[in-house]
Amino acid sequence: MTTGLWDHETFIANLREVGGHAYHDKHPFHVAMNEGRLSPEALRGWVANRFYYQRNIPVKDAAILSNCPQREVRRIWIHRVIDHDGSVENEGGIEAWLRLGEACKLSHHELIQDRYVQPGVRFAVDAYVNFARTQPWPVAIASSLTELFAPDLMAARLAAFEKFYTWIDRAGLDYFRRRVTQARHDSEEALAITLEHCNTPELQRDAIRALEFKCDVLWSMLDAIHHAYGTPIADEAQPRLARGVRLQIDCTTGKGVLLFPEGILELNETAHEILTRCDGRTLSELVRALADDYDVDVSALAADVRETLADLQRRKLVEFA
């Protein structure tokens, strides 16, 4: 094990290596989100849970400020609190996130009351705030470097939202637009402070560990969200009716119905056509077959099929092999 002081180049390379394997852009839920595979409910779940993180960020940054005796650093760092909390001229990141929630049909009230916050998300975020309170301030600043790993993450997310989640009002995506430039600036600033102030072998190694810890925070949040809102449906998944569910034609109306314990669901034509093809083929085969039969574009159809099946999966009427 090296005990010496790293030069800046090595230090930066080591910091980047953490992101190479642990950053949350590799989490299956995040991948699914950027590939447009999340249902509206799952996306809302992400927005609502992520809000708990957003609204605790200024508290975290204020904790760093309160531990930092250096005026030059505080002058730089205090911008983060203001950027997020907003000011008279500027609505701030939290307000922008609330507008994102609104565009997703989540009210301010629902978000501010933490109504959908999963226990795992709460633990992770609270642990992050506590970390910033109790660690030496240069180490706490190093933990914020995660945005360094993916300078294009915000741009990619914005593009994915605009392309796949067209049910969200575009005006609600301002938060991401703003972060595209802000994130780059912030991480460069934080990197400069880290390089300057994590200036002993111990502090450098603590900085690496802090970054690993922060990656774990973000990863755990997605684990909890993933657990609560389900796995997005993969192309190779084979949809089938759940146990105890039967598909048949209602002789009285001529329409398709799903029958299950104590319940009857009348199907629209799309859902009925999808379900009659749930016979062991994969989702992508099913989409192709439907597109052929109805002479429509595969990419337009895929989202519909996925959403219908995800909805039926949530009602436990469909499962995937």
Place this chain on the structure above:
Amino acid sequence: MITCMTAPRPYAFLAEVTYRCPLRCPYCSNPTRVRNDRELTTDEWCRVIREAAALGVLQIGFSGGEPLVRHDLAELVRGAREANLYTNLITSGVGLDENCAHELRDAGLDSVQLSFQSDAPDLADEIAGARAHQRKLDAAAEIRAAGISLSLNFVIHRRNIDRLPQIIELTETLGAERVELANVQFYGWAFLNRAALLPTREQVARARDVATAAKARLAGKIDIFYVLPDYYETRPKPCLNGWGQRYLTVNPVGDVLPCQTASSAIPDLRFENVRARSLDWIWRESESFNRFRGTEWMPEPCRSCPQKEIDFGGCRCQAALLTGNAANTDPVCTLSPNRAYVDALLRDLNSPSNHPRAWMPRVNPKKDVIQPETDCTGTGQANLL
């Protein structure tokens, strides 16, 4: 008759194939007095099932009593499947061994709703009045092994409501897909045993929290249906989604009922029998189905109430049992002039001096049916506690 043009379509058919049952639960919804008559035969049931399907019914529930005491149950299930009905068996599980599970599955049974009395064996057996708990656990395993969809049902009351967390745990262990945690509703034997069964306000509040938390925790894994204890509510339940709208029940001797508890709760209503009339005629034209259909029959405060299409005036049987008149507003409703009956009951029950009563176990119908001493099928409020 005008109503014959407006009769809606029934979706679900409850076939009470027998009143016989090896258990003696004090909340049984069997009538407390049973007409001493022959049960419908296999052929009669199969005919009624076909008639129900022709009326538009999509789901049948085989219930009782304990439907497994009928040896022709698999044949009835087959008949229902041939009529394209979704088949559900509502059972205590007693008698449901491996052979039986396979026979029913092969006949086309779609799902089983298995009742439990508690998670704790001793309490469960005490409530059931029989050593049944272990047999239910075995039955659950057989149902799973046979690949049939499994739901559980727990009737919740004063003696088991505090065990809700453990009851939910048992549901998880047994691998059920859904569970009904149904606070006891006061009809039949449960009405007689109200004072022993009704939970206290504190118990109800705790149970609600437990059920809400479990619902959130198990979302996507187990569907939890928590049926509220309606005496503690301020608005009545939308019983049956309206009288004669979606449901019909045929009892063991062939009487057709808009609601399974109507025969004992509403003594002045005359029910038609499938041995004398077609199901179609009974559904569309009989007085028993038409009397409370729609909103025309409603008295005040229901008649002018904006909720009348939401709760349909509540439950006719409850109105009859508590006020002596089935056409009254369900007295659970705080707008009902009779709400005082319910309040008095709750006040007594929640007073510090109140101690739990003993209950009377259900008695099986025999030639000489042992009748309870008090007749509670009329104006119930006289013998509330």
